Amino acid sequence: EKKRKSYQQKIDSNNLHSKAKKLLEVALEKKSNLIASADVLTTKELHDLAEKVGPNIVALKTHIDIITDFDYDKTIIPLIDIAAKHNFLLMEDRKFADIGNTQELQYSYGIYKISNWADLITSQVIGGFQSLDFFHNSGVIAILGMSSAGTLTDKNYRDEATKIAQSHPNVIGGVAQNELPEELLLFTPGINLDTKGDGKGQQYNTPEHVFRNLHTDFIIVGRGIYKAENPEQASLSYKIAGWDAYEASLG
Numbered sequence: 001e002k003k004r005k006s007y008q009q010k011i012d013s014n015n016l017h018s019k020a021k022k023l024l025e026v027a028l029e030k031k032s033n034l035i036a037s038a039d040v041l042t043t044k045e046l047h048d049l050a051e052k053v054g055p056n057i058v059a060l061k062t063h064i065d066i067i068t069d070f071d072y073d074k075t076i077i078p079l080i081d082i083a084a085k086h087n088f089l090l091m092e093d094r095k096f097a098d099i100g101n102t103q104e105l106q107y108s109y110g111i112y113k114i115s116n117w118a119d120l121i122t123s124q125v126i127g128g129f130q131s132l133d134f135f136h137n138s139g140v141i142a143i144l145g146m147s148s149a150g151t152l153t154d155k156n157y158r159d160e161a162t163k164i165a166q167s168h169p170n171v172i173g174g175v176a177q178n179e180l181p182e183e184l185l186l187f188t189p190g191i192n193l194d195t196k197g198d199g200k201g202q203q204y205n206t207p208e209h210v211f212r213n214l215h216t217d218f219i220i221v222g223r224g225i226y227k228a229e230n231p232e233q234a235s236l237s238y239k240i241a242g243w244d245a246y247e248a249s250l251g
């Protein structure tokens with residue numbers, strides 16, 4: 001079996017994007033590879049969750065356009081402070097999917113001003129190589145394969161998308177359900193310790209499965225944490241499960 005690279009080996013690699021370096025350093029410092037997905041609907045819930053899970057995560061993933069009372073000063077400015085306090089990165093799961101010019105506008109303008117605050121952003125690569133050129137302030141995580149049943153990201157699509165991700169200097173990794181070339185960090189959503197699906201197409205695996213079989217670098221957990229009775233405790237459980245699975249995958 002092929003050996004995976006450790007976080008330290010990845011930090012030591014050449015031409016590493018500054019956001020990838022930061023993420024890997026936080027992982028080693030906190031012994032965590034957990035990204036919590038904060039799919040909550042209000043600013044208060046977002047801040048409360050960030051405070052509770054902050055010590056256990058390397059990044060907080062947002063869908064900022066689902067926050068019903070979004071206000072840049074009230075939602076984002078305190079969130080940046082919480083992220084600094086607990087030493088985690090902010091990842092906006094925007095899944096850009098347009099031509100470069102439109103993505104450039106969506107990234108920096110409108111009410112969300114994503115380029116001001118997102119250390120990491122997700123983007124489709126459906127618009128081609130140049131569509132990613134304007135994401136200057138964030139590390140780009142390319143959507144290469146999806147976790148949902150019936151996704152159109154078949155092998156041919158994934159292979160072509162992965163070539164774009166590998167060759168673009170703004171891209172630090174990919175969201176996928178398969179192993180990636182080792183210079184791309186692998187982010188895997190669809191992680192849950194208690195259930196196999198959500199009845200809406202989502203398909204879940206365990207941390208153990210994805211670290212062993214896919215050589216995942218970071219797990220993304222939404223409802224397993226924010227819907228738990230005790231999100232703080234749940235984030236600790238996923239952090240430990242993720243770290244143990246990472247260490248086991250080093251062999």
Ligand code: BMP
Nearest residue numbers: 037145146147189190202221222223224
């Ligand atoms: P949950 O753990 O509650 O199923 O949430 C998963 C999160 O990861 C959601 O925010 C979803 O948008 C995201 N996600 C996913 O589930 N599968 C993918 O292929 C890509 C994603 O970004």
